[in-house]
Amino acid sequence: EARPMSNSANGSSATRRKPPPVRRRETPPSSDLDSLGHHSTEDEAGDEDEGDNDDLVKILNKLPKGVDLQSAKQILNDIVVRGDEVHWEDIAGLEPAKKALKEAVVYPFLRPDLFSGLREPARGMLLFGPPGTGKTMLARSVATESKSTFFSVSSSSLTSKWHGESEKLVRALFGLAKVLAPSIIFVDEIDSLLSARSSGSENEASRRSKTEFLIQWSDLQRAAAGREQSARDKKEGDASRVLVLAATNMPWDIDEAARRRFVRRQYIPLPEQHVREQQLRTLLSHQHHELNDADIEVLVRVTDGFSGSDITALAKDAAMGPLRNLGEALLHTPMDQIRPIKFQDFESSLYSIRPSVSPDGLRKYEDWAREFGERG
Numbered sequence: 001e002a003r004p005m006s007n008s009a010n011g012s013s014a015t016r017r018k019p020p021p022v023r024r025r026e027t028p029p030s031s032d033l034d035s036l037g038h039h040s041t042e043d044e045a046g047d048e049d050e051g052d053n054d055d056l057v058k059i060l061n062k063l064p065k066g067v068d069l070q071s072a073k074q075i076l077n078d079i080v081v082r083g084d085e086v087h088w089e090d091i092a093g094l095e096p097a098k099k100a101l102k103e104a105v106v107y108p109f110l111r112p113d114l115f116s117g118l119r120e121p122a123r124g125m126l127l128f129g130p131p132g133t134g135k136t137m138l139a140r141s142v143a144t145e146s147k148s149t150f151f152s153v154s155s156s157s158l159t160s161k162w163h164g165e166s167e168k169l170v171r172a173l174f175g176l177a178k179v180l181a182p183s184i185i186f187v188d189e190i191d192s193l194l195s196a197r198s199s200g201s202e203n204e205a206s207r208r209s210k211t212e213f214l215i216q217w218s219d220l221q222r223a224a225a226g227r228e229q230s231a232r233d234k235k236e237g238d239a240s241r242v243l244v245l246a247a248t249n250m251p252w253d254i255d256e257a258a259r260r261r262f263v264r265r266q267y268i269p270l271p272e273q274h275v276r277e278q279q280l281r282t283l284l285s286h287q288h289h290e291l292n293d294a295d296i297e298v299l300v301r302v303t304d305g306f307s308g309s310d311i312t313a314l315a316k317d318a319a320m321g322p323l324r325n326l327g328e329a330l331l332h333t334p335m336d337q338i339r340p341i342k343f344q345d346f347e348s349s350l351y352s353i354r355p356s357v358s359p360d361g362l363r364k365y366e367d368w369a370r371e372f373g374e375r376g
């Protein structure tokens, strides 16, 4: 696939990194952990493996008793995301949400001493709004800016068809989050994990992950609230610097008890006019194009109702315009003979790229935001 637009913040979730490297080498402690063998992520170079394995052993050694090691390894491999960082400036608009997240997460993580007692931060924050508005980007930039380990979780990554395995995965997740604190546990599509749907239709495994998730989350809130961690708890990580950040396009599906636990519920709306302009200008900034200010003004107007990801899709499609009519000639045309992107390319793309949220759909978010959310 061609990647015509330079967009460092395209939120690719493909890049995973191992747990934060503790680069010192030591002889691995001889314990039953040795039998875990080498953690083998295929794309890692052999030379690094030993060091990584040392790190892994150290991390696993700190886990509370009762956390299943195999589950912990699975979480580390599949769910800890690093690399391809997202920063605040990559995200167009959403200033109120950024401000709320700085105050609720980033500053408390960086200066825990200032945020205790009345200033104790919330343990959970819900980002809700139409799809493609930057919720995942926000969560990732929070992790970057607060220098946290980022656990990216979905309902399916915490649900195993094997009896008892779902609980183990959830316990391993929270155990690791404490050991690797500061940590952000980001649950995308939290509605499917904490859904209000009747228990009859819920399958057993997902009901179990939901129950265990709520238990672990409560424990975390309790431990953090009073900062009454025992010495044992401290050794097992820092519960006061673990936060559950969740995103949903369907906030009305979240079960009421779960909803109430998110003390902060931040609405992530569709981009306003000036935000669409900012995003379009950023997307075009490194491209060979012929659009003038008046053209951009028109685009900003006609993209009313588009989400951030709709705008990205539009710009990517338009950027393909100059290549589309070349046919096979594409393969040997020199770069400097490719024509610039024109306004007409956007015009044609507007036939196929339409907003993903209907006005009716949008109203539903606005209503929910009015009833349960913070605006922004």
Ligand code: ADP
Pocket: 007, 009, 010, 011, 012, 090, 091, 092, 093, 094, 130, 131, 132, 133, 134, 135, 136, 137, 138, 247, 279, 307, 308, 309, 310, 312
């Ligand atoms: P969500 O989690 O709300 O569904 P994402 O954060 O995954 O949406 O955004 C999907 C893609 O849309 C991003 O990778 C990015 O290319 C684009 N995008 C969405 N919102 C923004 C924004 N506010 N600024 C810049 N790009 C955005």
